Structure formats: C-alpha cells, structure tokens
Amino acid sequence: MSTQNPTVEHRMSRSDRAGLAVRSGRPGRAPRRAAGLALAIALAAYPLATALPAAATPSASATSSGSADANPRGPVPVYEPAGEQVTGGSDLAGAVEIQPGVHWDTLEAGDSEGVSGDGTQRFYTLPALQEGERLYAAAVLAVDTQQRTDSNGMVGLEFQLVNQQGESCSSRDTTNHSASSPSGHPVVTAVTDPMDPERSYGCFEDGSGIVAAQVQRTGTWQSDTPMPVELHFWVAPPVDESQLNAAPTSAEAPQSVTITGEATPLEGGSSFATAVEATPGQVHEVEIRPSQVQYFKVPVEYGQRLNYRLAQGNNQDASVARVEGRIFTPLLRRPDSTNSYVHLFYDTVGEVVTQSTSVTTSPDNHGSHSYGSLSIAGDYYIVVSASNARANRQGSQPFRYQLAVELTGEPGGTTDWVTAAQEQAAEAAGDGAENGENGGQPQAAGSGGGMPTGAELGALAGGIGLGALLSGVAWLLLRRRGQQA
Numbered sequence: 001m002s003t004q005n006p007t008v009e010h011r012m013s014r015s016d017r018a019g020l021a022v023r024s025g026r027p028g029r030a031p032r033r034a035a036g037l038a039l040a041i042a043l044a045a046y047p048l049a050t051a052l053p054a055a056a057t058p059s060a061s062a063t064s065s066g067s068a069d070a071n072p073r074g075p076v077p078v079y080e081p082a083g084e085q086v087t088g089g090s091d092l093a094g095a096v097e098i099q100p101g102v103h104w105d106t107l108e109a110g111d112s113e114g115v116s117g118d119g120t121q122r123f124y125t126l127p128a129l130q131e132g133e134r135l136y137a138a139a140v141l142a143v144d145t146q147q148r149t150d151s152n153g154m155v156g157l158e159f160q161l162v163n164q165q166g167e168s169c170s171s172r173d174t175t176n177h178s179a180s181s182p183s184g185h186p187v188v189t190a191v192t193d194p195m196d197p198e199r200s201y202g203c204f205e206d207g208s209g210i211v212a213a214q215v216q217r218t219g220t221w222q223s224d225t226p227m228p229v230e231l232h233f234w235v236a237p238p239v240d241e242s243q244l245n246a247a248p249t250s251a252e253a254p255q256s257v258t259i260t261g262e263a264t265p266l267e268g269g270s271s272f273a274t275a276v277e278a279t280p281g282q283v284h285e286v287e288i289r290p291s292q293v294q295y296f297k298v299p300v301e302y303g304q305r306l307n308y309r310l311a312q313g314n315n316q317d318a319s320v321a322r323v324e325g326r327i328f329t330p331l332l333r334r335p336d337s338t339n340s341y342v343h344l345f346y347d348t349v350g351e352v353v354t355q356s357t358s359v360t361t362s363p364d365n366h367g368s369h370s371y372g373s374l375s376i377a378g379d380y381y382i383v384v385s386a387s388n389a390r391a392n393r394q395g396s397q398p399f400r401y402q403l404a405v406e407l408t409g410e411p412g413g414t415t416d417w418v419t420a421a422q423e424q425a426a427e428a429a430g431d432g433a434e435n436g437e438n439g440g441q442p443q444a445a446g447s448g449g450g451m452p453t454g455a456e457l458g459a460l461a462g463g464i465g466l467g468a469l470l471s472g473v474a475w476l477l478l479r480r481r482g483q484q485a
Contacts, residue, residue, distance in 0.1 A: 076292040076396075077270035079142040079185055081230040082425065088122030088215075092166050095123035095212050100135075100233040102273070102425050107141075107215075110155055110223035119223070121216035123162075124231070128209035129195040132238025135203075137161065138332035139215050140272065141186040142228040143177050145291040145385075153221035154178050157229065159188035161203060162212050169203035169211065176219060182324045182343075184293045184385035188215075189333050194238065230271075232332060234421055239366055247368035251358035254338050257309035259283055259404040266403065268294025268384065272332065273425065275381055278308075280405045287398035290319050290389040296382040296403065300361055301411035306380050307356040311402045315346045320399035322346070322387040325355060330378035330418045336370050344401060346390070360409050378418040 083102030089095040107120040126135060141157045156176035163169045173188040190213070193199075197207040204211070215229060259281060266284035269275040275295035278284055288294055300306050310325050324343045329335050335357050342353040357374055359365065365375040386399060 076146060076289050078144055078146075079140070079228075079230075079271045079293070080274070081140075081142050081228040082271065082273035083230065083428065086124070086231075088124045090121070090123070092123050092162065092164075092212060092214075095125045097125045097127070098231075098233070100126065100235050101421070102428070103231045103233075104142075104228050105215075105231065106226050107217040107229050108226045110217050110219045110221065112223065113220055117216075117218075119217035119219070121214060122229075123212050123214050125210060125212045126233060126235075129192070129204075129211070129235065130209065131195055131197060133195050133209075134236045135161070135192045135211055136189070136232075136234040136236060136331045137191070137213050138187065138189045138232040139213075140230040140232075140332070141177070141217070142230060142271075143185060143222075144227075145177070145185070145293060147222060147225075154219040155186070155221040155223075155227070156218045157186045157188045158216045158218055159190055160214050161190045161192055162214050163203050164206055164208060164210055164212070174218065178221075182291075182322055182385040182387040184324070184326070184383055187328070187332055187334075189331070234331060234418070237417060239363075241367055244366060245364045247365050248359050248371060251336070251338070252305070252356075252360065255305065255307045255354070255356045255406075255408060257307050257354050257404050257406045259309070259406055263402055266296075268296050271295060272328075272381060275379075278382065278403055278405045280407045282404070284403045285400070286384070286403055287400050288320065288323060288384060288386045289396045289398050290386055293383065293385045296384070297379045298382065298405050298407070299414075300377055300380045300407065301414055302361055302363065302377045303412035304377075304407045304409040305357055305360045307354060307406045307408060308382055309352060309354045309402075309404045309406075310342060310344055310384070311352040311404075312344050312348075312350070313400065314349045315344075315399050315401075316349070317393075317397055318346050318399040319389045319393045319395055319397040320346060320386045321390045323399055323401060324385050325353075326383045326385075327355060327357065328381040328383060329373050330376050330380060330415070330422060331373070332381075333373045335373045344399075346399065376418055377414040379422055 081104035083104050086096060086098055086103045086105050088105050103124075105122055107122065110119045112118055129135060137159070139157055139159050141155070143155055154176045156174060158172060158174045160168050160172045161170035170190040170192060173190055175186045175188055177183050177186050192203045192211055195204050195209050197204065197209070199205060213231070213233070215231070217227065217229075261283050263283040263285035266276065266278065266286055268286065268288075270293070272295055275297040278296040278298055280298060286294070298306060298308075306327065308325070308327075310323070312323075322343055322345050324341050326341045327335055327337055334340070337358055338354075338356045342355045344351050344353060359371050359374055361374050361377050363375055365371040365373075368375075382403070382405070384401075384403070389396070
C-alpha cells in the first residue's frame with residue numbers, strides 16, 4: 001500500500017485491504033482470477049452508476065459546509081475561458097505580443113481594501129496594423145457568480161488601448177459585477193480609429209501601427225482570489241466609406257415578437273464560446289437557477305433585425321428574484337437597442353418583455369455614432385442572467401421562462417472577416433474539447449467534460465469497493481479449500 005494517499009488508507013476497510021492484497025499479484029492463480037472477475041463486475045457497474053442524475057450530488061460548496069442549504073444557488077456551470085493561455089506583462093515595457101484571436105490570462109488580485117486602482121493589470125501588444133485597418137478588442141472576466149457577497153461587494157474590469165508612448169488612445173471601458181443584481185459576467189470593449197501613418201495623435205502617432213491593450217481588475221470582492229480573463233482581438237480590414245449609403249439618423253419602431261407554437265426545451269451555454277443557438281421562429285422553454293448566466297447565439301445577416309421575447313408563467317416559488325436579458329454583437333459590444341436590457345420579476349405572473357436592435361444590420365451603419373456596432377453581421381448573442389437567491393427562498397428552485405427569437409427583414413450575407421474569426425474560434429474550441437482541454441479551468445459537474453464528476457468518482461469508488469469485497473470472499477474460500485485439502 002502506497003503511503004502517498006493517507007486519506008484513501010484511512011477510508012479502506014479490512015475487506016478493501018484484502019482485495020488489494022489479492023490484486024497486488026500475490027501467489028495463487030485462482031485468487032487472481034476471482035479478483036479479475038470481481039474487478040470486471042465493479043467496472044461494469046460503473047457506467048450504470050454514473051448514469052444517475054447529477055442533481056443527486058451536492059455542489060462542492062454544499063459538501064464542504066456539510067449542508068446542501070449552505071449553497072442556495074445550486075450547481076450552475078462556471079464561465080470557462082476559451083483560447084490560448086497567455087501571461088501578459090505587468091507594464092507596457094513588458095507587454096507580451098499576441099496574435100488576433102481568443103486568449104485567456106489570470107488576474108491574481110483585485111483592489112486592496114480602502115485602495116482603488118491597485119488590482120492586477122496586464123499589457124499585450126498586437127502585430128502592426130496596416131493602413132486603414134482597425135483593432136477591435138474585448139475582455140470578459142470569468143467571475144464565479146455562485147460565490148456569496150454582500151450588497152456592496154463589487155468586482156470588475158477596466159480596459160483601454162494605449163499607444164507605444166503609454167498614452168490612452170481609446171475610451172476607457174469599465175464595468176462591474178455584483179451578486180446582488182443579475183449583471184452577468186463583466187464585459188469591456190475597445191476599438192482604434194483606422195490606422196493612419198500620417199496622423200499626429202492617437203494610437204498611431206508614431207506611424208508604427210502597433211497598439212497595446214491594457215486590462216486591469218477592479219473591486220474588492222474576492223480580491224485575493226485569482227480570476228481568469230478571456231481576451232478577444234479582431235483586425236478589421238479597411239472600409240471604403242465612399243461606397244456606403246447614408247447611415248440612419250433615428251431608431252426604427254419597436255418590433256413585437258409574434259411567434260407562437262409548442263415550446264421546446266433548451267439549455268443555454270455557460271460562455272460566449274459555448275453559446276447555444278436559439279433557433280429563430282421557435283419558442284424555447286428554459287430554466288435558470290440563482291446567479292446563473294446563460295448564453296445563446298443567433299446568426300444575423302445584413303438586412304435583418306434581431307428581436308427576441310422573454311415570457312414567464314408563475315415563478316412565485318422560484319429561488320430567483322429577477323432575470324435580465326441583454327444583446328451583444330459578434331464583437332461582444334452592446335449595440336444600441338430598444339432597451340439597454342429587459343427583465344422579468346418572480347412576482348409578476350404572465351409577464352412578457354421584448355428587446356430589439358434599434359436598426360437593421362447594415363454596412364451603412366459603419367460611420368454612425370449611435371448604430372456603428374450594428375454594421376457587423378454574424379452570430380449575435382442573447383445573454384440571460386439571474387439574480388442571487390431570494391432571502392426567503394433557499395435552495396435552487398429554477399426560474400422558468402420562454403425565449404422566442406424573430407428576425408425581421410431579408411437576409412443579405414454576413415461580414416466575411418467576422419464569420420471567419422467566429423468559425424476559427426469555434427474550431428479551436430472544438431479541438432480543445434476533443435483533446436480533453438478545458439482552458440485550464442475546472443469543468444462544472446455534469447458538464448460532460450473529460451474528467452469524471454464527483455458522482456462518477458463516487459460510483460467508481462463504490463464499484464472498486466464491491467470488487468475488493470468479492471475478491472476478499474473468493475480469497476477466503478480458496479484458502480479454506482486449500483487447508484481442507
């Protein structure tokens with residue numbers, strides 16, 4: 001018996017040790033055959049045991065506290081960052097060069113108590129842009145939304161682009177997450193002007209075409225807990241604005257979603273990379289648990305406008321207090337829409353809300369201050385997030401709602417470079433899943449990853465215990481028969 005795992009040694013019964021003694025290769029063919037048969041029985045029982053519902057297994061936080069009620073939010077998936085792992089520089093001089101695409105890093109700490117602006121920051125540089133090209137960038141903080149916090153606890157991101165002289169050359173985007181509201185994972189974005197080597201200011205004042213991204217963690221909530229940050233970078237080709245029509249000057253009229261029919265069950269993804277397609281023209285039935293964030297994607301072409309509806313029946317027994325819905329573009333930007341977000345409350349029986357992009361997706365929106373983000377066609381995202389558990393509703397009783405997506409207008413193709421980037425990202429994510437890779441992050445229980453869940457490990461341990469017991473019985477019978485002979 002190895003001494004490297006004292007916990008296993010402590011839990012093993014005498015029959016376990018007897019079984020291991022037989023399996024360790026001690027003399028006797030019959031005992032070895034009996035052990036092999038017992039182990040085969042145990043392993044055969046493993047797939048059946050692991051077929052039990054994952055919900056029967058308490059979450060890790062519930063187990064550690066000894067009570068399932070200790071984690072009232074239930075077992076919900078965590079945000080698993082996609083892409084290649086990188087470690088950015090701690091200052092501009094040490095910035096790490098990365099390629100456009102999807103990456104992830106770790107931000108070790110937030111702000112110190114009573115101090116603002118000393119959270120972990122990272123710098124990355126991108127290859128030099130060519131004349132007319134633009135850099136789009138986004139960052140997502142993969143905060144574990146299940147962790148408890150008081151109403152004042154905040155965690156967030158600050159994001160900007162800087163030139164090689166260290167001067168900010170984009171708007172500084174900041175956002176926060178609080179467990180007291182269903183704000184979802186913090187998402188921040190930035191974009192450069194078109195690269196112009198003759199420009200004497202901004203990102204490219206030195207004519208190099210090189211720009212750096214700076215991301216910093218903010219807030220004191222879980223400030224000592226490292227958190228992954230997912231990074232997205234796209235390089236947009238030059239746009240010939242002389243070939244574009246005038247951009248709209250006002251929003252289109254609100255659009256009702258009129259889809260009816262039998263609702264089909266749908267389970268949202270846990271990140272942008274794992275977003276599940278919500279089929280336009282269908283009604284989907286969805287369940288969401290406290291502090292869960294669900295990601296859906298909808299392919300939107302030029303000439304189309306994205307509209308969706310959230311509806312609920314009676315959720316007065318749900319643990320969730322409120323559910324919110326938001327739209328994100330293929331570049332993870334928040335487009336101008338009829339509402340910045342929509343929400344459903346548990347005590348409003350039969351409530352229906354809708355959200356639409358303000359205008360139809362079109363290349364002509366490119367130069368618009370209000371609607372420029374709607375000049376991109378590709379996979380748009382609907383992100384639905386739930387509040388934490390109601391104070392008087394412990395447990396993880398789901399909030400049930402219906403999601404219906406309707407695309408109005410005539411489809412006219414997508415943005416080629418965006419579609420190519422999304423396909424490349426999806427391909428990379430698929431390769432990672434096939435190889436058992438998971439962004440270096442733990443897989444949520446029951447999520448179908450390569451590592452076994454707690455329930456599966458328990459089943460395997462039970463199977464091995466059964467095999468050990470059968471092996472011990474076989475050894476004793478054969479030993480007694482040998483003594484009688």
